[in-house]
Amino acid sequence: MNHLIPLPASLLPTQLEFQLGPDTQILVAPATPETLRVSEFLAAALRHATGYALSIVPDPPAHARDQIFLTLHDDSTLGAEGYELNLTPDGVFLRAQTPAGLFYGIQTLLQLGAPSPAQKPQTWRAATGSIRDVPRFAWRGAMLDVARHFFSVQDVKRYIDWLAAYKLNRLHLHLSDDQGWRIEIKTWDKLATIGGSSGVGGKKSGYYTQAEYRELVAYAAERFIVIVPEIDMPGHTNAALAAYPELNCDGVAREPYTGIEVGFSSLCLDKEITYQFLEDVIRELAALTPGEFIHIGGDEAHATDKTAYTQFIARVETIVEKYGKRMVGWEEIGQAKISARAVAQLWRGEYGAQAIQQGAQVILSPGKHAYLDMQYNEQSPLGLHWAGYVEAQDAYAWDPATLSAGVGESNILGVEAALWSETLLTFDDITFMAFPRLTAIAEIAWSPQAARNWESYRQRVAAHGARWQALGLHFYRSPQIDWE
Ligand code: IFG
Secondary structure: OOOOOOOOOEEEEEEEEEEEOOOOEEEEEOOOHHHHHHHHHHHHHHHHHHOOOOEEEEOOOOOOOOEEEEEEOOOHHHOOOOEEEEEEOOEEEEEEOOHHHHHHHHHHHHHHOOOOOOOOOOOEEEEEEEEEEOOOOOEEEEEEEOOOOOOOHHHHHHHHHHHHHOOOOEEEEEOEOOOOEOEOOHHHOHHHHOOOOOOHHHOOOOOEOHHHHHHHHHHHHHOOOEEEEEEEEOOOOHHHHHHOHHHOOOOOOOOOOOOOOOOOOOOOOOOHHHHHHHHHHHHHHHHHOOOOEEEEEOOOOOOOOHHHHHHHHHHHHHHHHHOOOEEEEEHHHHHOOOOOOOEEEEOOOOOHHHHHHOOOEEEEOOHHHHEOOEOOOOOOOOOEOOOOOOOHHHHHOOOHHHHOOOOOHHHEEEEEEEEOOOOOOOHHHHHHHHOOOHHHHHHHHHOOHHHOOHHHHHHHHHHHHHHHHHOOOOOOOOOOOOOO
């Protein structure tokens, strides 16, 4: 019980052991499509770890020994995502108000068992005790930049698997930028076919068809993760400007851009076609996205007139709201007139107060703690360092509620780890930069601030290193951690 990440809100070990055997069963009540799917998820994970094919018993008649009980029941103190997990030598009892709560209890249960799926059948033991757990923040996010370099559906699904294991519940996909447009838009088909035909260094081009995007949305939803799509505007738009001459003020298409400079591109805000373009893109994206949020970027619009920018952001929010979604934007949107439904994503900490003054909530992604594309140190083979070097402790040892003046706990919807891909080419590059810092952000997002400390995290994450090694996850062996 001493290596759980994120740390549960309350934990009471009882120093005994529950051993799972080949005839352990998973009992679930009530048996609904969602609770059965969550039960299947647990059975599949335990089959992978032990070789046992545990049977699922819906709405069991009575209690029995050595079983795993999953039950839904009303308990408002557990909220929408909390759970109670009690392990005794005679059985495991997991209860929650919602299937999401059951899912998060299962992630904790799986961490309690042995990590080695090496040889099978593997006796699967878990320390006994009782856990009562609820998350600190509602928005526990990871951003993946698939615009600088494109990553396959398979790679994104593998990343989603790891997000779910650490109770993250938002995947923000940065789908467009100067170097690439990565989502099919049927009314403007050249956005993907031309805008998706390049990438940084001319590498890793590509795009998601709408069917593939729906596949990612569904895969994430099965793991209680909401996809938040970002179409960055009015800056970071060279790929769109290369696809359609008419989107440019001078009517001339831009060349595809394969460098890593920022701030040089802008949509043409005084052309009406720009707003038709935005309406079509937002309408199609909203239809593909069951989640309530659409991210419209808004960062580094250095090539856009400031007044035009503020009017643009206000107009884009009306379009996003027209299609039933809430606007998320990088913190620069705080300069514009935004509604209290808007969400500003802090990354430099300059415009948060202006967004909060308008009633908006904020997500915290501070460059010097939560930008996972920052190099760990000067020797790091991957990443940038405009925000400084970010070792594991820099990612862990901060409190969102005290980071920025004027930004308190009640203004904060949550936190999000941003992984920009200018220097990343492979899935191993993604995980090398993400682990062990993404798990630090996941703990900040979930666990009570008072329960957290670096000494405890560095010991617990060392045990996860053994699990990551066993599962073939490529990660950074930070010298700050005594890896097992
Ligand atoms: N800033 C840019 C990103 C990316 C990043 C790399 C934001 C909001 C630097 N904008 O972060 O496009 O280039 O660290």
